[in-house]
Amino acid sequence: MRKWFVVFLAVVGTGGAATAGTVEELAQTCTACHGDSRQLPTDPAFPIIAGQQFYYLYVQLRDFASGLRQNEIMQGIVAGMDKATMQAVAQYWSEQPWPTTAFPGPTAEERERAERVIASGQCSACHLGGFEGNSRVPRLRNQQPGYLEKIMLDFKFKRRMNAPDMSALFTDVAEADITALAHYLAGL
Numbered sequence: 001m002r003k004w005f006v007v008f009l010a011v012v013g014t015g016g017a018a019t020a021g022t023v024e025e026l027a028q029t030c031t032a033c034h035g036d037s038r039q040l041p042t043d044p045a046f047p048i049i050a051g052q053q054f055y056y057l058y059v060q061l062r063d064f065a066s067g068l069r070q071n072e073i074m075q076g077i078v079a080g081m082d083k084a085t086m087q088a089v090a091q092y093w094s095e096q097p098w099p100t101t102a103f104p105g106p107t108a109e110e111r112e113r114a115e116r117v118i119a120s121g122q123c124s125a126c127h128l129g130g131f132e133g134n135s136r137v138p139r140l141r142n143q144q145p146g147y148l149e150k151i152m153l154d155f156k157f158k159r160r161m162n163a164p165d166m167s168a169l170f171t172d173v174a175e176a177d178i179t180a181l182a183h184y185l186a187g188l
């Protein structure tokens with residue numbers, strides 16, 4: 001039995017708001033923008049969520065609901081979700097396979113720039129050596145390059161405030177290095 005369904009049963013058994021219909025419906029709502037295990041997101045600035053880390057997905061939903069992470073569309077979607085529903089949706093997506101991607105690798109110059117940033121050791125310390133992430137830390141490997149670049153720039157310019165350590169990390173990273181790092185990670 002899928003773990004997300006077990007979570008769903010636990011939610012329903014405790015009187016939570018999630019139902020089988022809502023988990024499936026919410027998953028379909030997510031698919032419209034984020035794609036699924038067979039299809040990439042509709043916009044290069046939207047993240048792949050199929051196969052992403054469970055706890056990271058849950059925390060992002062929670063942060064959208066609280067306003068700690070700003071996005072008008074996502075805030076509207078999560079506005080009516082309780083904790084158990086967010087966990088059920090996050091569990092569902094975390095158990096989906098990561099889609100096959102074919103993002104081009106970085107140019108030689110981008111690789112050199114990205115490797116300089118990575119050499120600081122701060123990226124792989126949390127995202128791990130293969131950039132697969134772990135629990136609360138997201139997978140970056142094969143993520144949409146447009147999304148990676150957008151998010152790193154949001155951290156740099158303090159437009160995304162739900163991870164202060166990331167903002168501090170990117171403060172002094174050049175924009176060209178951020179673009180290079182995004183292409184490098186997407187092409188892994």
